[in-house]
Amino acid sequence: MKWVRFQAPGVEAAYGILEGEIIHQIEGSMMGEYKKNGETFARKDVKLLVPCEPTKIFCIGANYVAHIKELGMEIPDRPSTFMKPITCAIANGENVVIPEEATRVDYEGELGIVIKNVVKRATPEEAKNSILGVTACNDVTERDLMKWPFQLTYGKSFDTFAPIGPFIDTEIDPDDTIVRTYLNGEKMQEDYTSKTVFKPSVLLSYLSQVITFYPGDIIMTGTPYNVQPMKDGDVVEIEIEGMGERLVNTVYDPKVHT
Template structure:
């Protein structure tokens, strides 16, 4: 298991490997050839950034069986997907900016998959070769616009609406991970990725048949049951087993 991070130690963004309470800088391209460098930093002395710079984030809606069961609906026959722009991405400890004039903003704990290499028209059996690793995601949504039947783009694509982090973990299986959300310290989502309707390889394959996935792109795989309303001053934390905890603040 390797924990990749993107960080700033004062000289701009760099990639590294997190080892306990220190970071070893990486030489080379994280998505091609890389090796450990000689520079090391104490974790407390650096600022963690969003762990990658995606050209796009592909979101997945209604992908947990328990969500469908609570609604009394039938399981979907194919994934429901949407896009979030690169401008929605922020990192750990950064602020989620709540738009003016909206009534209800929701948070959604999600397992996020980071793509390792260009993927187009691949099969589910090939998909694991295209995964760099997994990170925590928080799909922020303006519920007002969802309920009014407006396009999901308006509800989900505001700047700062896709926190990611704190690291990308390679070498783990994303199919059976505990996933939780804490809102101001209170547990509001508690599930496991084993409850997904469409697993990660199926999602990668499905999406790659529609659009090209580039290195660093992210697939946010849907959220389990549970919700809350995000208000200025709130703290939200996504916790995923073997990955860590992503904390952000609402402004």
Template sequence: MIIRYERNGKVKHGWQVANEKKVRVIEGDIYKQDERKPVMTGLELPIDELRLLAPCTPSKVVCIGVNYKDHAIEMGKELPAEPLMFIKPSTTVVGPGEAIVYPSLTENLHYEGELAVVIKKTATRIRADEAEDYILGFTCAIDVTARDLQQRDGQWTRAKSFDTFCPLGPAIAPKLDYNNLRIVTKVNGEVRQDSNTKQMVFKVPELLEAITAVMTLLPGDVVLTGTPSGVGQLHPGDEISVTIEGIGTITNRVVTES
């Protein structure tokens, strides 16, 4: 799996075999296929010496609302006829272990565990049957929402866009059966969401076709594919984790805005 890390002030990508404690350094651009394409070096580093970062640096995060059947039932909403899109800015992104800041502007902070798609190359007006060629891999995401602001505003930009509202990680898994993955969210060790990507209304290829009909996705951009049932509140001091089969677990703690 692909990780992104900081060591001695330098940021690089590396390759970690699942459950191993060493990372092989990658040189070059993980998104390039020309002379700058990534090369797996022979240098291995202990993972304990590295600070894991968000595995990619998207120009934007495109999100899909009400895309799980069980979540639609939970919210009392009909299944959408087409994907419901919104955007989180790049400044929402943080990595594993980084703080989620509880803003003073909200009194009702919510979590949503999600499967995230990382884009490999520029995608404009692609067809669903072409989607595989544009996917670098998959990672875990936490879509944090100021629910009271969302309800007050009637649209979602402010509620979804505070800094730290999109933890990503811990790694990018290049190959997964994304149509059948268990996704589990825990808060302080208690299971709050336990579902499967089989519940998705619109599958990943359909989402990429619909999104790229509207906007161009750039290398490193991220698509959040929706959340299952079980969404709920977060409070300062809470620890939240999202585990997705075949990827791993991202864990973050909620802190009060200083």
């Protein structure tokens, strides 16, 4: 199933099920009980929003083995974690805006998991059963600011630095798929989620020992090797194998347009 959150004429924000090119609006919650309310919309006539409403966005650093080797690091014995504020989140088709103080802004294509219920001190098995589905994410990073001591979150938290979407897919196995990133049509990243150190259920279980997760919260599960910078006008596409559609965002640098 493909869940979307959308705007349409007469509809400020609603959830629906995407079937082909038709969106079926629902009543209730995609996290629990729901039903189609009989309203349908053509995909081309709506604006897709960030596909859920998270209270928090957690991210994982250095999780793909090839990326860890690329960085010259040792395989970690526990996840490296940080957060992005909700103000980072943008939808499919919206612009990633280069901040004024930026000197290098990188893409980081990632698989995101969406949480479907309250999770606190969960076992990995309990955590696995608490994942609604997956979505494509871009952990946009101002690389030079991030290099300051203890500034990981600072360099990753500018507005628009968390593209998410275009929808949530409930049928993809997050432990066994492929993440790809394209820059202006050229494939830049590709790796198997099976080649990560910490699988999504382990990540959610680990974090839930400290943090309570709520429905709609997101964990970005790390990026593959070959992170590169972006510039004004670049088009970045994040693909999760099996989703059938990419997350697409254009980079906009206000300095170039003044």
